[in-house]
Amino acid sequence: MTHPQDKQNTDVKTNDIRQHIEQKLAILPNEPGCYIMKDKNGHIIYVGKAKILKNRVRSYFRGAHDTKTTKLVSEICDFEFIVTNSNKEALILEINLIQKYKPQYNIRLKEGTMYPYLKITKEKDPQLIITNTVKNDGGTYFGPFPNVYAATQTQQVLYKAYPLRHCGLNEKRACFYYHLGQCIGPCDHEVPQEVYDRQIDKIKRFFKGDVAEIKTALKEKMETAAEKMEFEQAADYRDQIRYIETTVEQQNVMNKDYDNMDVFAYVMDKSWLSIQVFMLRQGSILKRKAIIEPSYGNPEEEVTSLIARFYKEQAQIQPKAILVPSDVDHELLHDFLDLPVSTPLRGKKHSILELCEKNAKIALDEKFRLDAMSHKKTVQAVQELADALNIPQAEHIESFDHSNIQGTNAVSGMVVYTHGKEDRKNYRKYKIKTVEGANEFASTQEVIRRRYSRLLKEEKPLPDLILMDGGIVQVRAARDVIENELGLAIPVAGMVKNDHHKTAALLDGYSEEIIYLDPRSQAFRLLQRVQEEVHRYAISYHRNVRSKNTFASILEEIDGVGPKTRSKLLKHFKSLQNIKIASSEEIQALGINQKTAIAVLEALNKTSRD
Structure with missing residues (x-):
């Protein structure tokens, strides 16, 4: 069964992750590139490419998705990206990153790639073929190519311009492709190696961008066909030119010279x-x-x-x-x-x-844009909050919340916000000592009295604003101590919740008027963060105290276990379950005699059986 506090802590973390992602989404560039999705442990779970990073990455966090994508998005806690010069570069980088990191959601591209390469085979009579895998077989690979059809059509163009072997090795006479001028002719005669080398060199130069010769020839054929009103043929030549441009598009992220x-x-x-x-x-x-x-x-x-x-x-x-x-x-x-x-x-x-x-x-x-957002989220929020309460500033805020169950194990938690940010090293916990039962007014007075009389005694800085997680009762109790007992003039306000236990408004501690902030304002969002944090902190402390008291009360009933022994067991084992599974020797190692150690184990195991 999930404890309510665990759920609340999870909700707070989820909100933090969501805010972090939203901030990063707002500053994505209008550039091609790869995006890398990570889970809560920083592990890469998905790699993708995009023509426009801003549009593609945002689409994951907007609107409805299929089941698989919804599950992926639910696990994303952060992302990063690498900008490239083109969509083709993004594709090539994507493939290499997937093969390197093998993200769990990139099923189709994990081991190989669905994108084709053109390959000149390493054999006596080499061929130009299309393949989906790259092997260390001595072949010459070009690609991968983002457009499968374009790669296929470019292969056909190269068959005509710089033919290699197009037929099988079992031909007994000149093959059909040889008569079409698309096969170099080993089926008809012996082809010297230097002839192959010249053709292969031309193909390599073609893939390095030396395509002017082929494009010029195709353009002339296209114009001739158009003059003869052979428009389908002209369109075919036009498409071939486009396929060539797509296939040999310059890219910088992959090159054989990039060797370690x-x-x-x-x-x-x-x-x-x-x-x-x-x-x-x-x-x-x-x-x-x-x-x-x-x-x-x-x-x-x-x-x-x-x-x-x-x-x-x-x-x-x-x-x-x-x-x-x-x-x-x-x-x-x-x-x-x-x-x-x-x-x-x-x-x-x-x-x-x-x-x-x-x-x-x-x-x-x-970084600069995130800093600007953070400044707006903190500095601007603090100023808006001070303006709403008509006080000089709220740079140093201290907030209190109480927690108890039917008046038992009553505690309070205090959180501190400095310049709109959590100041965790200055958080404080308080066990209620002078109040019996559930008395919000008296509990507030005790904690406020203890906190600020100590600050006065130690001559430490006082806060600009005290925020009580509650209504008029807590606010009046805090003001009574601050003004009448300690003679201070620290502004006090209450954080009011709605029927759904969510932040709704401010209660001005002086005029006792309700101030409704714009829910879209930075001040309101700061108020939400403070209220969620102080409530989480107080509940967490109360849960810990209640657990320890339960632990201690059970040990008190065991003969021979006094305060010092309870303290040793509590400090070392943390929980009753850990003691139950411990050996007598482990307990004795804490300086507890054998008789008491055995009594503890027998009593706890008898309790679990009962």
Whole structure:
């Protein structure tokens, strides 16, 4: 059976997660890239790609979904993203991340990929084929490609432009494709290796973007067909040109030159340094690390130092080489790490360095926007609350709530908010000592008297505002002690709940008027957070006290168990169940004699049988 307090704690955590995700959703970029969903333990549970990250990631948290997606969303506690230059780059990165981390919800892409590659086989008479798997078989792979049909059509174009073997090896005479000019002809004659090498070289250049020759020929055919009013044929040539453009679209996240190297890039703004690290393995980005920290000196020197620490402090497996911005100290890093350090000025490596810098800038922009939201959530909320109560400020708030069951084990909890944020180190717990039964007025007086007479005695700062989790009774009791007994002028207000036990309004402690805040205002949301937190804290403390008292009362009935023995057992074992399963020797190890240890075990086990 779920305890009500457990449910409340879960609800508070869920609200915190929801607020965190909503804040991050608000600042997603209008860029292509990959998003990485994580659970409460920080484990990656899903990886996806998007043409526009903002639209795709938001869609998970808006509207209705099928059963599988609903379950996925229910487990998401955080997400991060990596921006790419194109949808194709996002696709390739997605595939590699899925194969690296094997997220539980990426069932279809875990072991292989549903996206095709074009492959030149490694054999005497090589072929150009389409495959869904990449093997270490000596073949030359191109892709993966986001559009299956486009890859197929591009294969057909290459058959015509740079034919390799298109037929089976069991042909006895020239095959049909040879007569169409789509097979190089090993079925008809011996083809020298150098002829194959020339064709393969042309195909490789084609996939590097050298497509002008083929596109020009197709364009001429398209125009000729259009002049002859052969519009279907012209449309077919037009589509072939588009397929080629789709297939050979430039991408920077995967390249055979990315063999075990790390890429560092940074940006600096408003005295904050944002550093991105791309770890390139097996030709693609397999891991990313983001570091944001304040900068106190020369950013180039700080980045150089951070790169050195990155490998020494975190026991990172060192790559074969690292790429860094030009202003980083190459020589120092090379001497320190004994690794090649360079700044590429052109080509794919330069592009990946630029992409790394782009992600560093986006990460820093994200931090600034989250900080702005946090400022609005805290500083603005505090000012709105002070204005609503017509008091100078509410930077330091102390809030109280009581908890008891029919007047027994009565306790109070006090939480502190400084500048609109929880100040947990200054929370306090109080056992009610002078009040019998459930007396809200007297309990409030005792706690307020104890708290603020002590602050006066110790000459510590007083709060700007006292918030009571309750109505007029608690507010009047607090004011009575504050004003009449202690002679202080601390503003007091009550947090009023509605019939559903939810935050509804403020009770001004002086005018005793109800103040209804706009539920969309930052002040109202701050009031909600304070009320939920103080209630949670008081209930949690009461539950703990009640459990300990029950524990102690049962032990009191056992002969030979006095206060010191009870204290030892309570401190070490925490619960009766833990004592029941303990051995006599374990109890004796606490300094308790054998006779008493046996008596404790016999009494507890007799109680459980009864």
